[in-house]
Amino acid sequence: MKYLLPRLLGAALLAVGLSLLILAPKEFSPGHLFGGLACMVVGTLLTRGLIGTDLVAARLREEASHSDSPIGPGRRDVPPRVFRYGVSPRKRALATLVCAGLAAGLLAMGAFVLFTFPGNLGNRLLVAAPAFCTGLFLWWYIARHRNLDIKVDSHGLDARLFFRSTVIAWDEIVALIARRHYWRGIYFGTVYSVYTRQDKLSFNDRLEGCDELVRLVSEVTGLEWQ
Numbered sequence: 001m002k003y004l005l006p007r008l009l010g011a012a013l014l015a016v017g018l019s020l021l022i023l024a025p026k027e028f029s030p031g032h033l034f035g036g037l038a039c040m041v042v043g044t045l046l047t048r049g050l051i052g053t054d055l056v057a058a059r060l061r062e063e064a065s066h067s068d069s070p071i072g073p074g075r076r077d078v079p080p081r082v083f084r085y086g087v088s089p090r091k092r093a094l095a096t097l098v099c100a101g102l103a104a105g106l107l108a109m110g111a112f113v114l115f116t117f118p119g120n121l122g123n124r125l126l127v128a129a130p131a132f133c134t135g136l137f138l139w140w141y142i143a144r145h146r147n148l149d150i151k152v153d154s155h156g157l158d159a160r161l162f163f164r165s166t167v168i169a170w171d172e173i174v175a176l177i178a179r180r181h182y183w184r185g186i187y188f189g190t191v192y193s194v195y196t197r198q199d200k201l202s203f204n205d206r207l208e209g210c211d212e213l214v215r216l217v218s219e220v221t222g223l224e225w226q
């Protein structure tokens with residue numbers, strides 16, 4: 001039951017979001033609009049399992065917690081290597097310029113709304129805050145994207161991700177799960193998740209050398225991707 005709670009919470013947030021959007025007052029209210037959209041986004045992520053508890057991983061972790069046997073036999077002579085999200089210098093420079101331009105534009109838009117739009121300060125803040133937050137996120141994205149990588153060696157995986165860095169030893173891994181993502185029949189890529197009893201490392205097939213990393217993790221741990 002505890003693993004279903006994120007899904008139930010997501011369904012409740014979807015209901016709240018729909019209520020805020022459908023029952024919004026006739027006069028425009030930024031609080032109803034952005035509150036409803038936020039509830040819809042978070043509710044969708046929870047119900048789809050993109051955030052919260054992964055039911056399959058939870059089951060595999062629970063099974064592993066009742067077993068004292070080590071990870072199956074596998075390779076340990078892993079030469080050090082770094083896997084990066086492959087982008088040519090020209091494309092990276094172009095993406096940086098585009099993101100920087102969008103960030104500057106959004107920050108300027110937020111300032112314009114905050115200081116020139118009529119109405120009380122609370123409503124102006126509710127309208128300007130998304131522009132400010134999105135602009136700041138893009139600046140942060142530019143800084144982080146240059147340093148994303150996953151290092152492997154005989155000890156395990158050392159990853160620098162968008163939101164955090166994590167180190168996972170080979171003998172801590174209890175489950176390997178691959179998820180192919182489609183939307184209306186259009187393939188959007190595969191996300192690979194490496195689970196320990198307490199942590200999770202995810203990467204997608206845009207990682208340079210992704211197929212080799214997927215094969216290497218399976219060989220070293222003796223586990224199959226599910």
